[in-house]
Amino acid sequence: MIKVEKLSFGYPEEAKNALQDISFQVPEGSFVVLCGQSGSGKSTLLRHLKKEQIPAGKKTGSVRIAGESIVHMSDRNSCQWIGYVGQWVEEQIVTDQVWHELAFGLENLGIDREEMQIRVAEMAEYFGISNWFDKKIDRLSGGQKQILNLAAITVMQPKILLLDEPTAQLDPIGAERFLQTVKKLNEDFGITVILSEQRLEQALPLADQVLILHKGRLLGQVSPQKLPTFLIEKEKEYGREFPISAGMPIGIRLVKKALELDTDYSLPSAKLSSVLAPLTIKDGKEWLSNWCQAFCQHSFPKTKKILQENHMKAEKKNKSFALVAKEISFGYQRHDTLLKDLWVSIPKGCIYGILGGNGAGKSTLLKLFSGIYKPQHGKIRSNGTCVYLPQNPKLMFTELTVEEELMEVFLYNRKKQGNSIFHQTSCQNKDNQQLPEQLSQVKKILKILHLEEQSQSNPMDLSGGQAQKLAFGKLLLMEADLICLDEPTKGLDALGKKELAKLLQACQEIGKTIIIVSHDISFCANYTQYCSLLFQGRFVATAKTKDFFKENRFYTTQTRKLASLSFPDCLTDEDLLKEMEERMRQEKKIL
Amino acid sequence: MKKLKWNQRHPITIFLHASMMLLGTMLTMHPVMLFLSLIGAFMYGMVIEGKKWWQQFRWCIWIFAIEMLFFPCFRHNGVTPIASIGGQAITLESVLYGFFMSILLISSYAWFRVISFWIDEERLLYLFGSIWSSFGLLLSMIFRFLPMLRQRYREIQEVQRGLGRGNKNLSLPEQIYLFGKNSSTLISWALEHTIETTISMESRGYGIGKRTTFHRFVFRLQDVFWCIGMIALEMIWGLGFIKRYYVMYYFPALEMQWNSKTQFGIIIYAIGMFSVAVTELCVFMFRKKEVS
Incomplete structure (x- = not known):
């Protein structure tokens, strides 16, 4: 169906090609997941498969769809056959009403009204949109909007769907629903799907094949079950670990680790490699118990009893708190209270995670903490200044270059000392040299954040991760003591998350307190010290992170779900892999 | 807002009726017609909004104040003086003129308000979109943006x-x-x-060829009847209007047309003003009974 031959592409004014010598074929009706860390050329590759979206630059090689070169395809066929959904949910919506959005593509094709009516009705039924068919689009949730985007494409009856990180901006439930819908489209109508995705845990079980991109090159095309062996081979070839390996779902990482550890065990290894890598938790559990039977016959898993002490109480007396909230209540409407009598005390110098479902009031709570809203009842006392980093950090940027963006902070710092903000600007314009101290401070921050190369570019042009770093830098310069982060891991890949975590830990070391609101359970499990679950306007559970996730059966990390029987002490991927290695070593000693 | 029958009519029918009501109100200064228009608009408004409707009209007292007290101080036409300020007479005609002018303004406002309930964005889009398709799309994009x-x-x-x-x-x-x-x-x-x-x-193919517009309205047989009826009424009334049967002179002296032709015109006018509100009210009452 899709045939790409020796495709290379470079953006203008960039020395290095964004895509290098890419060839692959996608058979009709298959579901392909495209993975790679951000900046590896996933979006660029997807854009080359749709005529209207091909970016400007040097391009060699060819892309053929159903035997026809994509460049020579007629406009009508191109927009009818190839559907594209990107990650920006809002931006893809054109009109103000659901029914009109569904009809938009058909209107453009000039299809007559009777047929349009049938097609729109059909799609609304198929996607389960009929309940909100009459609504205005700004009343929909993010997940619904993205489903609508998909439906508005599908109504044109495409043969190929190109999805560029469609779930990056969605919450886990919305993402799951979206991916299931895509899978259903693929199975019911044989639509070929190419999906680029960061949430591999959810996407890989759906895929027939996986394409892996690394720095603009295609590593290969494999079925997801064979990923572990494939990655090991390629890593041997390249001589180092790919960052994408760390972003793989736990099942694949487990098998990969087992195979790597198993160099001198000939017999069980052969047994294992014939087993396909587990993609779901259920298969993973089975695989892990098999592994334990094969390797841990001598050292049975020690079942440590989880101590259910409440450390919080003991520590409360010794520790000082960065923020104490007592009995706060808040609601947007008069009779509808979102937060009810919420108590929380956040210890100084920790990373504190707040978890909870959609619309539980997590973001609202952060806004209350940072003083954007005032609680209707109760008191919040914070020890030092508390600032808020929004989900979309670009909302914070007002200047033209990254450097100016950071310098801008000093205007307001000056304000705190009692001067007008203009006092600063006037001398800044005359002579930049007057502020060597501040400039060097900015340079230092840029260096810490690895943003030196971007120091003269527009903050709006930064990628998601970079924008977040810059926003973080601003907050650091403001000398805030408490930093509230709203969904900081949204749209970041595994490497981005790791960098963010490093940054957070560095901040923690210099004594800042950090509050994270997140849907990302594994991130919270890895990097926070305390976690709270917000439900029905209150914190229903607050504990040290380890205890928090161990006590929960359902609301916990994938690893914990998978290894709750065989490795009861492991919460995160890294824990589990380490534990496996340890056990292997013991086994070898005994033998 | 309650679910109303008239809201579900085809936009063209609604538009026809709305423009008729507005024109009928704004073209004439005949006191009887103005009162009929006011009552019609308020009847409909009450059906739509209930008690809330009245709250919208608190500021109307100011219109009366300005038109009946302030303007007559500067408008000295008329032959019946009732008071004098600084040697200048304030005439009865001028005050009455102000009174009916206020009625006209208020009932126009009331009709506009009623119409804003009839014509929602989707209908507006249809009305514009059927004339000029890209403008319809532009409107829709603005409504979103x-x-x-x-x-x-x-x-x-x-x-x-x-x-x-x-x-x-x-x-x-x-x-x-x-x-x-x-x-x-x-x-x-x-x-x-x-x-x-x-x-x-x-x-999604914008600009590859001629666009069609999608809408969800059906022009039913009832719409046909309504349209024919309304056009007929309008033509009869309009004929009288052109022949100046409904003229009311305020200056220099009050002079109201009141012959059989005027009376006939007023009946026609009343039918036009109340037809929708009455049918709506009937449906409303009928439904209430059904529920109880």
Whole structure:
């Protein structure tokens, strides 16, 4: 169906090609997941498969769809056959009403009204949109909007769907629903799907094949079950670990680790490699118990009893708190209270995670903490200044270059000392040299954040991760003591998350307190010290992170779900892999 | 708002009726007709909004005050003086003229308000879209964009407040400076948004050929009857209007047309004004009985 031959592409004014010598074929009706860390050329590759979206630059090689070169395809066929959904949910919506959005593509094709009516009705039924068919689009949730985007494409009856990180901006439930819908489209109508995705845990079980991109090159095309062996081979070839390996779902990482550890065990290894890598938790559990039977016959898993002490109480007396909230209540409407009598005390110098479902009031709570809203009842006392980093950090940027963006902070710092903000600007314009101290401070921050190369570019042009770093830098310069982060891991890949975590830990070391609101359970499990679950306007559970996730059966990390029987002490991927290695070593000693 | 029958009519029928009501109100100064129009609009308004409707008309007292007390001080036509200010007479004709002018203004406002309930965005879109398709789309995009812009600006403001830059601690020039900065963020966001939207439009085939417009309205047999009826009424009334049967002179002396032709015109006018409200009221009462 899709045939790409020796495709290379470079953006203008960039020395290095964004895509290098890419060839692959996608058979009709298959579901392909495209993975790679951000900046590896996933979006660029997807854009080359749709005529209207091909970016400007040097391009060699060819892309053929159903035997026809994509460049020579007629406009009508191109927009009818190839559907594209990107990650920006809002931006893809054109009109103000659901029914009109569904009809938009058909209107453009000039299809007559009777047929349009049938097609729109059909799609609304198929996607389960009929309940909100009459609504205005700004009343929909993010997940619904993205489903609508998909439906508005599908109504044109495409043969190929190109999805560029469609779930990056969605919450886990919305993402799951979206991916299931895509899978259903693929199975019911044989639509070929190419999906680029960061949430591999959810996407890989759906895929027939996986394409892996690394720095603009295609590593290969494999079925997801064979990923572990494939990655090991390629890593041997390249001589180092790919960052994408760390972003793989736990099942694949487990098998990969087992195979790597198993160099001198000939017999069980052969047994294992014939087993396909587990993609779901259920298969993973089975695989892990098999592994334990094969390797841990001598050292049975020690079942440590989880101590259910409440450390919080003991520590409360010794520790000082960065923020104490007592009995706060808040609601947007008069009779509808979102937060009810919420108590929380956040210890100084920790990373504190707040978890909870959609619309539980997590973001609202952060806004209350940072003083954007005032609680209707109760008191919040914070020890030092508390600032808020929004989900979309670009909302914070007002200047033209990254450097100016950071310098801008000093205007307001000056304000705190009692001067007008203009006092600063006037001398800044005359002579930049007057502020060597501040400039060097900015340079230092840029260096810490690895943003030196971007120091003269527009903050709006930064990628998601970079924008977040810059926003973080601003907050650091403001000398805030408490930093509230709203969904900081949204749209970041595994490497981005790791960098963010490093940054957070560095901040923690210099004594800042950090509050994270997140849907990302594994991130919270890895990097926070305390976690709270917000439900029905209150914190229903607050504990040290380890205890928090161990006590929960359902609301916990994938690893914990998978290894709750065989490795009861492991919460995160890294824990589990380490534990496996340890056990292997013991086994070898005994033998 | 209650679910009404008339709201579900075809936009063309609604538009015809609405324009008829507005023209009928605004073209004539005949006191009987004005009162009929006012009663018609209020009847409908009550059916739609109930008690809330009256709250909208508190400011109308000011219209009466200005038209009946303020303007007559400067308008000295008329032959029946009732008082004098500074040697200038305030005439009865002038006060009466002001009274009926206020009625005209208020009933026009009331009709506009009623019409705003009839013609929602979808119907407006249809009415414009059927004349000029791209303009219809443009309207639809504006309807989406404006609320989004407002929401975005609120978010930007919130973020600035979250950085401790609330309006409270800033002086006025500083507030203006901050406003400028926030607007620039908003504009760059809006531009970027538009680019993405254009890509989305293009990849869904915008501009590849002649567009058709989709709508969800059906022109039913009832619509045909309504339209024919309304056009007939309008033509009969319009004929009388052209022949100047419904003229009311306020100056220099009051002079009201009141012959059989005028009376006939008034009956026609009343039918036009009340037809919809009465049918609606019947349906409303009938439904209530059904429920109980």
